[in-house]
Amino acid sequence: SVQLEMKALWDEFNQLGTEMIVTKAGRRMFPTFQVKIFGMDPMADYMLLMDFVPVDDKRYRQVTYAFHSSSWLVAGKADPATPGRVHYHPDSPAKGAQWMKQIVSFDKLKLTNNLLDDNGHIILNSMHRYQPRFHVVYVDPRKDSEKYAEENFKTFVFEETRFTAVTAYQNHRITQLKIASNPFAKGFRDCDPEDWPRNHRPGALPLMSAFARSRNPVSSPAHQ
């Protein structure tokens, strides 16, 4: 069995409509897809991998009211499917004991919109919705292991990790939640760093408090 790490954060993003940036060079996901794994044979070899499947066959577009607060509309049929690449966890293959003894993190996985990418990144269509999937493949030591491929892998889907691929954020709340929760975006926070641990209530959507103190609150006039 598999347990999604940082589920509370994923839920918070999912509630707003998660967006993931895709770039030509490749962009990591945030939150990072991380899992804890249970019940493997400690001595057996496994490959761990991810792929991404379209949630629907729609293309989306964005509408803007009065400079902000825009929302998604269906823009028509999906674009032609991208090459269906998979991302093997770089530690693959490894023993079950190795996989289970710590959190497995797919932080090397990158998303791109470059159909000709030759860096092995996952290719996605911008403005389309995707469902990440996690696969565990048992490395069968038998000679004719190909025949047992069906029974030697198991797939796990966490619906809260669905997202829309974008080249630029569409929902300002997503931007603010990313800034509040991704350490690499700390440069865009404008709350007092000392303020953060004090206001942090462990139970209830802690990161949204940072959002409330964010750079461009909806309630105050924008400075443009």
Place this chain on the structure above:
Amino acid sequence: SVQLEMKALWDEFNQLGTEMIVTKAGRRMFPTFQVKIFGMDPMADYMLLMDFVPVDDKRYRQVTYAFHSSSWLVAGKADPATPGRVHYHPDSPAKGAQWMKQIVSFDKLKLTNNLLDDNGHIILNSMHRYQPRFHVVYVDPRKDSEKYAEENFKTFVFEETRFTAVTAYQNHRITQLKIASNPFAKGFRDCDPEDWPRNHRPGALPLMSAFARSRNPVSSPAHQ
């Protein structure tokens, strides 16, 4: 068979008497021990590892003449041997094909003088000389593989990678060669960055030209 990478650089250091810093937290080696490997069975599994053996059973000490240009003296018998740790290359185990298709770099290996280290670093005695060794272990698929341990591994020693473990550099030329050749020490270079590619003659000890232009040349009075 195994080929040492950056052999020219190793030779240049070795000629001066290579020193490697050891710290409590652990310090990487520079140059990094890197090899190209040939002749493995592409489909077989191998473990790659390194260890460090004393070159002699001596302890060294340093004497200083007129503020600089010091040299090594034997200071007596070696201190009690440190725990004989080994460092497994983090990609171990992997297939021969994987190991052979690119340079294998031991850049995660760190040296420490902390006898109680619990980070898995290599523990060495400061002021002692060591010989790095590189071992290739064939992962024998037979049940009673322990019995064949002797024939299932091969050791490679490159004498030009010998070094003295130190807590601070003793030979100023070593310091300058490290500064000239280690990208992370670029902050201590004082030569014109544009000057470097121009004066670079591909044949003859290129890094020594940087040393000649170094911060504290022997020929000019030290500013203390």
Place this chain on the structure above:
DNA sequence: TTCTTGTCACCTAGGTGTTAATAT
């Protein structure tokens, strides 16, 4: 108008030798 691209300042994360203080 909507979407994409490239550049940028600002971060995280961590590898350098220097230096001053301390230990032996």
Place this chain on the structure above:
DNA sequence: ATATTAACACCTAGGTGACAAGAA
């Protein structure tokens, strides 16, 4: 006198969203 330690400035390396310019 010699050896070790810890803090530090200055790097490499690379992950952020902002922004302006360009493309569709």
